[in-house]
Amino acid sequence: MSNPPVRTVFFVSDGTGITVEMLGHSLLTQFDGIAFEQVTAPFVNTRERAEEWAARIAVLVRDGLRPVVLTTLVDESIRAVFKSTGAFVLDFFEMFLNPLELELGIGSTHTMGRSHSARDRAGYQQRMEAVNFSLAHDDGISTRDLPKADVILVGVSRSGKTPTCLYLALQFGVRAANYPLIPEDFERGEFPPALAPHLGKIFGLTIVPERLSEIRNERRPGSQYADPENCRREVAAAEAMMRGLGIRWVNSTTKSIEEIAATIMEEIRIVRRAF
Amino acid sequence: MSNPPVRTVFFVSDGTGITVEMLGHSLLTQFDGIAFEQVTAPFVNTRERAEEWAARIAVLVRDGLRPVVLTTLVDESIRAVFKSTGAFVLDFFEMFLNPLELELGIGSTHTMGRSHSARDRAGYQQRMEAVNFSLAHDDGISTRDLPKADVILVGVSRSGKTPTCLYLALQFGVRAANYPLIPEDFERGEFPPALAPHLGKIFGLTIVPERLSEIRNERRPGSQYADPENCRREVAAAEAMMRGLGIRWVNSTTKSIEEIAATIMEEIRIVRRAF
Numbered sequence: 168m169s170n171p172p173v174r175t176v177f178f179v180s181d182g183t184g185i186t187v188e189m190l191g192h193s194l195l196t197q198f199d200g201i202a203f204e205q206v207t208a209p210f211v212n213t214r215e216r217a218e219e220w221a222a223r224i225a226v227l228v229r230d231g232l233r234p235v236v237l238t239t240l241v242d243e244s245i246r247a248v249f250k251s252t253g254a255f256v257l258d259f260f261e262m263f264l265n266p267l268e269l270e271l272g273i274g275s276t277h278t279m280g281r282s283h284s285a286r287d288r289a290g291y292q293q294r295m296e297a298v299n300f301s302l303a304h305d306d307g308i309s310t311r312d313l314p315k316a317d318v319i320l321v322g323v324s325r326s327g328k329t330p331t332c333l334y335l336a337l338q339f340g341v342r343a344a345n346y347p348l349i350p351e352d353f354e355r356g357e358f359p360p361a362l363a364p365h366l367g368k369i370f371g372l373t374i375v376p377e378r379l380s381e382i383r384n385e386r387r388p389g390s391q392y393a394d395p396e397n398c399r400r401e402v403a404a405a406e407a408m409m410r411g412l413g414i415r416w417v418n419s420t421t422k423s424i425e426e427i428a429a430t431i432m433e434e435i436r437i438v439r440r441a442f
Numbered sequence: 443m444s445n446p447p448v449r450t451v452f453f454v455s456d457g458t459g460i461t462v463e464m465l466g467h468s469l470l471t472q473f474d475g476i477a478f479e480q481v482t483a484p485f486v487n488t489r490e491r492a493e494e495w496a497a498r499i500a501v502l503v504r505d506g507l508r509p510v511v512l513t514t515l516v517d518e519s520i521r522a523v524f525k526s527t528g529a530f531v532l533d534f535f536e537m538f539l540n541p542l543e544l545e546l547g548i549g550s551t552h553t554m555g556r557s558h559s560a561r562d563r564a565g566y567q568q569r570m571e572a573v574n575f576s577l578a579h580d581d582g583i584s585t586r587d588l589p590k591a592d593v594i595l596v597g598v599s600r601s602g603k604t605p606t607c608l609y610l611a612l613q614f615g616v617r618a619a620n621y622p623l624i625p626e627d628f629e630r631g632e633f634p635p636a637l638a639p640h641l642g643k644i645f646g647l648t649i650v651p652e653r654l655s656e657i658r659n660e661r662r663p664g665s666q667y668a669d670p671e672n673c674r675r676e677v678a679a680a681e682a683m684m685r686g687l688g689i690r691w692v693n694s695t696t697k698s699i700e701e702i703a704a705t706i707m708e709e710i711r712i713v714r715r716a717f
Binding site: 190198270276282333 | 471510551700701
């Protein structure tokens with residue numbers, strides 16, 4: 168059997184390319200059975216840079232399947248360079264800005280690279296402070312500033328708390344602390360006392376014990392810590408504890424970090440502090 | 443003078459809402475002089491949920507300026523619920539999927555919530571490993587696994603290395619380490635020896651000394667560490683050292699974390715490991 172044809176997709180932006188990449192990736196996940204080679208072209212903010220990329224695209228047009236070019240280009244003359252290659256070009260701004268201009272009754276500024284610029288200094292500061300907050304309140308290191316936390320994640324060791332907190336901080340500017348539920352808590356049969364005043368903003372992460380055991384085994388092979396039976400006991404005890412206190416939780420085994428983060432934002436009704 | 447009118451914009455998704463939020467925010471940055479109230483509605487994957495949101499939107503339509511509703515909804519019947527509200531609705535999938543289907547000669551799967559699902563388990567693992575790598579190689583804590591790093595960021599303390607590494611890990615699945623350039627290095631006049639074997643993947647961050655002094659003052663007010671003259675000396679010494687070794691750098695003062703990360707990806711020619 169031959170391999171499926173590979174279609175090259177270019178994500179072209181006059182800024183970081185992060186929006187068009189996410190956008191494009193989201194579209195491509197809707198097509199099964201085609202292999203895509205994905206190439207990002209950021210900072211294409213001059214005709215010269217556009218022409219360098221266009222030359223590369225034109226070669227592909229000539230030699231094989233014509234590439235798909237998804238763009239977020241504010242400047243029409245730069246867009247035109249890509250359209251002249253013969254590739255299949257869809258520009259995101261072109262399709263959305265015109266109808267929006269009509270609806271809002273105002274022209275858009277046509278400023279390049281705005282969406283992830285440092286123009287929004289307050290928002291940027293929020294995000295940096297949130298990252299520092301998350302690092303300083305990772306794994307229960309400090310409980311001093313928990314009153315300032317927007318959310319406090321709890322769960323057994325290696326249930327995914329740290330990456331989730333960092334994602335919440337970077338993506339939403341949210342101050343996310345995390346605190347482990349450990350065997351001592353389960354033996355004592357008591358939720359960590361330091362968290363008692365903050366029940367309203369606590370959210371749980373849980374994980375399938377078999378998966379937890381795998382993850383822990385990578386860290387400490389053959390340990391009691393990673394033992395499947397021990398993992399089962401810890402997860403059951405943590406879930407019982409959360410249930411008893413009415414703490415909502417999600418299972419990180421089958422969810423992406425974006426899904427976990429978006430669920431938390433919605434459940435705790437956190438308002439994002441920054442874009 | 444009266445305040446500008448506030449236009450409510452809803453970002454509606456059948457998944458996390460992260461794509462449509464980024465998309466919408468990117469579009470709105472192109473309009474000056476209008477205040478937008480931005481509301482995200484994630485996980486709108488049933489008609490019931492759609493109708494709850496539609497009721498809220500319909501009230502706004504009746505009472506004032508009609509809201510803008512930007513959506514990434516795969517299911518047409520859910521989209522129709524929003525269109526019936528009388529709001530101004532633009533759906534991203536509707537505008538892009540049809541032309542793409544024609545071009546690719548294949549129907550799309552119309553599967554909800556795919557773009558940030560945990561379906562891509564390998565990619566997810568990459569990102570989690572990258573986060574763990576970044577945390578284990580933050581601030582020069584460990585040099586053991588530097589051969590495995592995709593990039594090593596260097597710069598003076600508080601120049602923005604840690605958040606940039608975490609962003610690279612979470613967004614691109616890239617293994618990013620960071621290593622501080624400290625006064626001892628400048629006195630010795632020698633680049634940290636541990637980094638010598640890795641010059642090809644080192645990238646620098648620098649910062650305007652006045653800004654650095656402000657940031658350090660928040661941490662240790664009135665210290666020698668935060669002193670403006672000391673900050674000037676450290677930054678000048680770090681830049682001289684990087685220049686001497688041909689290490690490229692960006693100035694984090696005027697750039698967002700996304701711009702810094704995209705610049706590094708391009709300059710070091712790192713291939714992203716995950717979406």
